[in-house]
Amino acid sequence: MQVSDYTIGIDFGSDSVRALIVDVTTGEEIATGVSYYPRWKKQQYCDAAANRFRQHPLDYTESMTDAVRQAVAEAPDGVADRVIALAVDTTGSTPVAVDESGTPLALLDRFSENPNAMFVLWKDHTAIGEAAEINAACRAAVTDYTKYEGGIYSSEWFWAKALHVMRDDDAVAKAAYSWVEHCDWIPFLLSGGAQVKNMKRSRCAAGHKALWHPEWGGLPPEEFLTGLDPVLAGMRDRLFDETYTSDEVAGNLTGEWADRLGLPAGIPISVGAFDAHMGAVGGEIEPFHLSKVMGTSTCDMLVVPAGHEGAGAQVKGICGQVDGSVIPGMMGMEAGQSAFGDVYAWFARLVAWPLENVLAKNTSLDEATRTKLIEETRSAIIPQLSEAAEALPISDDILALDWFNGRRTPDADQSLKGAIMGLNLGSDAPRVFRALVESTCYGARRIVERFIEEGIPVEGLIGLGGVAKKSPFIMQTMADVMDRPIRIARSEQTCALGAAMFAAVSAGKYSDVSAAMEKMGGGFDAEYQPDAKRAAVYEGLYQRYLRLGEAIEKETHEDRDDAAAPKPDKRSVAEPSESELL
Template structure:
């Protein structure tokens, strides 16, 4: 069978046959008619409007998505499209997530009313929940904009987990792919959620998909139940594993922060190419003790996804001197992303979901041992790395095999497929001495986090720089 994972929320305007508007001559040069990729944050005002309307009319909507609607999600993108380019919105029969469109393309069922929509996309990004009958109701949408309410009837009323069979592969696509016509194509989902399945997610396991950004995925048995978690990116039944509640959190930039730094600020003494610079930065940064650089950063160069859910935040670096080196800044940026990861873990556990194991996957986990060790030292927890370097593809393949079923050579359940195909390659164990220093630094990180990220903070930043200098001096004395 075939499974499909894509980024999301990445909706696309289509006509009544499911043809993307971008393929129409009228819109071929119009970016607004193309896919609105997840990373696009231009709908931040619309996201704030959705949050405000929900707070007044439908607080339950926000409770299931962490309390704040994001500009990275479905409705804010569509509403922004309406506001900046009504011609595209008016020409669209519907808006379709890429993870729904591709299975439709492979099976010859691209018309919006033929698509089996993903519960992963619908629940985490479009406020779909069976508790209130699916998508947000027309009264709520009309309070945002009456034209959104008119669109609702051309969207969908049902959504499915990815073990559900979407359809069979068409002759045309079988010929293009060199596969047998009619083989099973599963309902699609987002890359992070399928990546978590490919990394072996189960109860108590937090899977971190580490790449340009980071997604954190957990599952909890449906019958257990738990409180809504402020600041997460959704709590959705069946979004990861059928029959279990999926929890999503994450950071809007991780690898992208490091790449920005290397491409723009690292001198050639560290190497001529980006790869050479990363190698030398990592080697020299790893030789330092925690706190020895005297630096502390906030990892918000692309906003904050969890727990503040605010794209109107930016990166910060405190503690620079005339002697600060590029590899010291690199270490501070890596540490900042790890402090952000710890903040997410603490929030999830605060609301009753216990994290007993952390499994990492994605490009950074596979290729950056320095980063993995820092994550272990800062969280004080072993950092396991998935056996597969391609967990998103593996997870998608597993869903394809489950949708195909045992008689076709597949599996009956996702859990059965995971037992046969997933595992751990490497484990990074925390250094207790480093962890002790990082506890001090995390307290300072939380001060910066709350001071710059929340309006309610009433503390004092006066000691942060001096505390960093004191720690720097202490660590350098101990090295001597």
């Protein structure tokens, strides 16, 4: 009997890490483990009102160890011993300041409680001002370094975050030898990296978020960076020129980490990448099919084969186009929404306020009963809202705008805010929830239209992630608003599955990623077809959504311009000055 080999994909999400053991011959998902970040769960080091979201590196290492150990324990006897490679994906851009050894500063005693020394999560928007400066500098430069980034640099990305932190914290700025992405640090850590200069940097992360491109020799030059701020002096030389696709080996698992994880020592570790990019591979992406990873936010991936005229196009307003960032040999294009599931979670928290602030203080129930009642009710809010909202007819009464965490695509602008209009005294929770769902689907449609406007065809939609798997109501609404069918990948863990596919290529089991997808892909288990009547109604509502967006954007920019304008002398015009009195 043939003995199977296995790979393991480790997926670092916003809230937790998942580990998935996969049979490299059949793609069967053998075992899985999930572990939530303990500090993040308590929202330590975060300030949502200030858009500051930081994660401690110990959350990553502790939860990774726990998740892999769970998967190893769940797997049949002997499976862990036959794991031949591993790969990781992470959120991004999620960078951190490191010392010369590549150690995140938060792992040093003097920075252990300093949020600026921690990983700056993708949805941290504290660097809006720095992003604006980068955009202005790129417009003024001989070379516009944003031209392969959709033409607009975002506060969610590498340089804006690094610059903001270094301006904000002199101690971190002085201690920061370099900066690294989360997806680069984990393979470096697991393979025993000791000098950050030897870290293999992800093509995916560098190309989409750090202004890296072969046209100008890698990263922007020193004079451009120091022109932004002298605090960046010397950083360019301490970063990197070369980048690597995820079918290449970053290093090999050390004996120490092998013991901690319960895996064989010496197995190859793939170069890391972002979750949505590996998720697109796990969801069997095809050329010109938009692969939508739908979770707290969305990340939408599209690949264009080499030689197609679209591969050389510069698509405006997206999150970059990078050769090999998804499938080596194809142009990877990224778009997305800064809030998707987060919009629904926000509304659930809003309507759950009485649970946390009224029921929690109720003394007629014992503490155990109160806690159980709160937890059960909280977990039922979104499913019950979805059921009630689905039963409602489509209405033009309430219209919402999905920019609750700014706008990622098209045309990144993290200063924008969400909106809800048309409320009246009959507006109940299911009706508002339905409007919020529709708004996220309108935002998704706008992304598709931008690709088409820029000459990139969108021939199909593939849905991945938790929302795609768990909410038929949202997916049917998506199909109706888009007026396109959407296929749902069978695997519930496409990001980890995609990582396992890359690991199989790194281990030499497959010649390339396409071959790994063919053998290890799980296929699709659902397809939502648009309803022609509903699609016609949504066409008119979508046009209203666009007009509402234009109005909110205009108002936001006018307020921002007013705030930035020089303030007039507070002294009354009629009041004589001191010199006039003399």
